[in-house]
Amino acid sequence: xxxISQKPSRDICQRGTSLTIQCQVDSQVTMMFWYRQQPGxxxxxxxxxxxxxxxxxxxxxxxxxxxxxxxxLTFSTLTVSNMSPEDSSIYLCSVRQGFHEQYFGPGTRLxxx
Amino acid sequence: xxxxxxxxxxxxxxxxxVQINCTYQTSGFxxxxxxxxxxxxxxxxxxxxxxxxxxETGRFSSFLSRSDSYGYLLLQELQMKDSASYFCAVNGNRxxxxxxxxxxxxxxxx
Numbered sequence: 001x002x003x004i005s006q007k008p009s010r011d012i013c014q015r016g017t018s019l020t021i022q023c024q025v026d027s028q029v030t031m032m033f034w035y036r037q038q039p040g041x042x043x044x045x046x047x048x049x050x051x052x053x054x055x056x057x058x059x060x061x062x063x064x065x066x067x068x069x070x071x072x073l074t075f076s077t078l079t080v081s082n083m084s085p086e087d088s089s090i091y092l093c094s095v096r097q098g099f100h101e102q103y104f105g106p107g108t109r110l111x112x113x
Numbered sequence: 114x115x116x117x118x119x120x121x122x123x124x125x126x127x128x129x130x131v132q133i134n135c136t137y138q139t140s141g142f143x144x145x146x147x148x149x150x151x152x153x154x155x156x157x158x159x160x161x162x163x164x165x166x167x168x169e170t171g172r173f174s175s176f177l178s179r180s181d182s183y184g185y186l187l188l189q190e191l192q193m194k195d196s197a198s199y200f201c202a203v204n205g206n207r208x209x210x211x212x213x214x215x216x217x218x219x220x221x222x223x
Contacts, residue, residue, distance in 0.1 A: 033210065042200065042215040043156065058210075092155060100144050100163075100204065102211055104155035 002027050002095050004105035012111045013083055020079045021108045023093030028073035031096035034066070036089045037107070043092065049076050083112045115139040117214035119201055124220040125191055133186045133217045135201035145177050145184045146202045146211065156200060159186070188219075196221045 003026040013019050023032070034046040047057045047068055055068040069077045080087050093105040117137045125131040135145065144163040148156040162168055162177035162184060174187040188195055198216040 040198075040218075043213045045210055045212065048210055096211075100146055100161045100211075101158045102146075102148075102156075103158065106155050 001101070002029060002097055002103045004093055004095060004103055006091075006093055006105040006108050008108060009106065010109040010111075012113060015084055015112060017083055018079055018081045019083065019110060020077050021091055021093070023076045023078070023105055025074045025095055029095040029097065030073065032070065032076050033094040033096070033102070034068065034076075034078045035092040035094060035104075037092060038089050046078070046091075080110065083110075085112045088112045115203060115205065115212045117201055117203060117212065119199075119214045119217045121215065122218045122220065124222065125188075126222050127191055127193060129191050130187065130189045131191060131219065133188075133199050133201075133219070135184050135186075135214055137182050137184075137201070137203050137214075139182075139203055139205055141205035141209075142179065142182075143204045143206045143209065145175075146204075147173075147175055147186045148200045148202060148213070149197050150200065150216070151197045159199075191221050193221055193223065195219060 005024045007022045032049045035043040037043045045058050046061045047055045049055045049068045049070040051070050067079045088111050090107045092107045094102050119135045146161045147159040150156040160175040167176045172189045177184040200216045201214045202211045204211045
């Protein structure tokens, strides 16, 4: 199974600033996903980031607000831009191995003040 | 579109058996997965069903009925460490994104 690390593990940011979250995988993977999760809630898919193509965003999420980079098969970044308190959440990186198993990073807990 | 329904909470006694149901509505269906998430932790993969029937992995089993758009996760010999949230998830085709249900919080009483 893939081992995924994320940086930072948590951060407190001011309104209007941006934060870039890094996701590193210990093996090469094609399919990578970014999710958002409020405590006690379900996982909401932000975007799919496959290497070699533009990220595909879900309804309600736009590239200007959540730009994603995927420079190679083991790394990706998600930027949360122009943050507001509504962006306070846990952001999770996930990768697909095989046809259906997904593995998740430990998450980045973001608080916007 | 895709939607999944599962109970928000279930309570069971240590040592007992509990079943968590999931019904889904999808435009396409490739498989049903189950994930476990402890408080403060990341979701971890438990099981996957693409075909009708029961898949068993230790104390955990998962069932799928494609004709009924229904599945369940069965946990046997419950232990306190099984207290967690359980999510069912579907993908519409092999290379498609996985959509998660809202999760079922499992409370285990001693």
